[in-house]
Amino acid sequence: MPEFQAPVGTRDVLPPESARWERLIGLFAGRVGRAGYGLVVSPMFEDVGVFERVGEATDVVRKEMYDFEDKGGRHLALRPEGTASVVRAWVQHRPTLPFKAWYAAPSFRYERPQAGRYRQHHQLGVEVLGSADPDLDVEVIALGWGLYDDVGLSRVRLLLNSLGDATCRPGYLDALKTYLLEHRDKLCDEHKTRIDDNPLRVLDCKRPACVGVTERAPRMVDHLCDECAAHFDRVKSGLGELGIAYDIEPRLVRGLDYYTRTTFEFQAPALESAQNGIGGGGRYDGLAEQLGGPPTPGIGFGIGIERVLLACDAEGVFAAPTATADVFVVDVTGEAALKLVQELRNAGVAADRAFGGRSMKAQFKLADRSGAQVAVVVGPDELDRGIAKVRPLRGTGEEEEEVKLEELVDHVKKRLGTP
RNA sequence: GUGGCCGUAGCUCAGUUUGGUUAGAGCGCCAGGUUGUGGCCCUGGAGGUCGGGGGUUCAAGUCCCCUCGGUCACCCCA
Incomplete structure (x- = not known):
């Protein structure tokens, strides 16, 4: 503990x-x-x-x-x-x-x-x-x-x-008090002493002794x-x-x-x-x-x-919704993710990434767990060429494709169907 | 406030009956297998004041006492 x-x-x-x-x-x-x-x-x-x-x-x-x-x-x-x-x-x-x-x-x-x-x-x-x-x-x-x-x-x-x-209510309370006092000895110990205090509370008592009495007590709805x-x-x-x-x-x-x-x-x-x-x-x-x-x-x-x-x-209803990212940025160099997720998020896309210089394999694991539809992959080669690879993660049968960095946000939004 | 049951790894639990070497498992986590590609699989690793304190004993996760916490119930309430 x-x-x-x-x-x-x-x-x-x-x-x-x-x-x-x-x-x-x-x-x-x-x-x-x-x-x-x-x-x-x-x-x-x-x-x-x-x-x-x-x-x-x-x-x-x-x-x-x-x-x-x-x-x-x-x-x-x-x-x-x-x-x-x-x-x-x-x-x-x-x-x-x-x-x-x-x-x-x-x-x-x-x-x-x-x-x-x-x-x-x-x-x-x-x-x-x-x-x-x-x-x-x-x-x-x-x-x-x-x-x-x-x-x-x-x-x-x-x-x-x-x-x-x-x-x-006063008239009803009088009737209720009179009734409860007549049956005082059958009430539970706590309520034997609370009749004057607040007789309505006795109606609320769940103990069998009180319930036996209050079942036949006068009812407010009748008064x-x-x-x-x-x-x-x-x-x-x-x-x-x-x-x-x-x-x-x-x-x-x-x-x-x-x-x-x-x-x-x-x-x-x-x-x-x-x-x-x-x-x-x-x-x-x-x-x-x-x-x-x-x-x-x-x-x-x-x-x-x-x-x-x-x-x-x-x-069995109203299950917890799982928070999911739309896109997970896998960044081999550690130079690109900071700006890419910012651009994506500013454009209304839920984007996440890994921190701490994790291995590519580890980043993909996190990408998978994030629930993202696609991974955006950038490494030294992609940065040189000014592109990113967009890889589907949900087995939709689509291919990994190359997208120019300046078109990435629009491409991702179109792909996700985000307005 | 009163009573029953329960506290061992992040989680779920085994081990406590009959005290005895370095306290285990599954899941999860991390790394590697694959020097740039997730899920499945394999290998390895990290992680524990056995809730806390006191006592008995050569020896306590295991027995005793106290205490804290959790859980369920009573009363009552959301």
Whole structure:
């Protein structure tokens, strides 16, 4: 083992794996860009209060916060998720509404790592502030759905729920509390004491004891006020219009406290590990106000890059593209390659070469491995005559031919079909 | 935070049960076979604090303790 390794729960993404990241992020950027979303780059750490304000009763904040004190005595935290940061940025700068943002950024949670779970993971996400229109909920969900489609995932489940709003949720919480208190002795130890704290969290508990109780618990979807019910109905019908299949999951409450109305989660059943959630989000109509802004509706999601790629592995799709050169310059004299690759690259051709005065045989080996279609060979004889030899490497049956150096770039481009 | 399993070459692993000369293999890498031509083949080479520390012993990769790391699971989440 080397003396220094990546810290616990973090990892390095190197080629060729990193090429999938490039493609995935590129697909997402293209998709949300076409939908009018703009990139937001916000700090990886915030005043710890930003996150405490929005999730004081959640595990993400109570147990998993990656926080520290800086040299100036400020209590900061690496962001555990993307939404709070983006909403804080909106509150601070107040760009005009609707504010449609996307990001590709790391998040941090201090947990024990396991399959599909890291202390630093990366999320693709969008956030929209300024509209309560249920069609927007559908648009946002469709953006996530579309990304899974882009990468070729065919088995993605969409779980959908509504958590109501300030009108109907209090009444529901009372009903839920009453029910849970009646069955308190049957709950798991942790949740026997958390009913008052945040009864919704009990619905999220996966322990058999709690599940046995919550299976028959009152459901928010049965307690929605007229407005929330109408909103939810429109989200469902809108998803239907787009051909997006969903399952209603009345116990889906998600890990953060700020959600209102629509919540959703994307799962990849192909993942056999415990973590099969590959994305999730929801509406948070009270969050901007909690962070000191005016009452402003909002909605967004986060998609875990690592988990999406794991799901792709499980389905055998979205393989790593191999980076290939178009041309490999084999230079016997060591005098020609520097300028030739520069000219080729400037002309838009992917050109590579060997360094270190390698033997011709070694250079050809590298040329072969580079994936190049042709090798450009120059030695003393060619330099004297002002030519290069262009040799096909992929067994296309073509002959090696001699090309004048001043015509080389055009010849290679024509041969490769590069515009 | 709790628990199971695992740490030997760049990678995948054998060797640990029953302690015993200079720790092996395949792949990869480098060179040569071909003084200017890749893939296939042949030959050779480089590369190891056996995760780290301590202990037992004439002797430790092998046994004991501690520790660090990896992995999987619980809880929760992307």
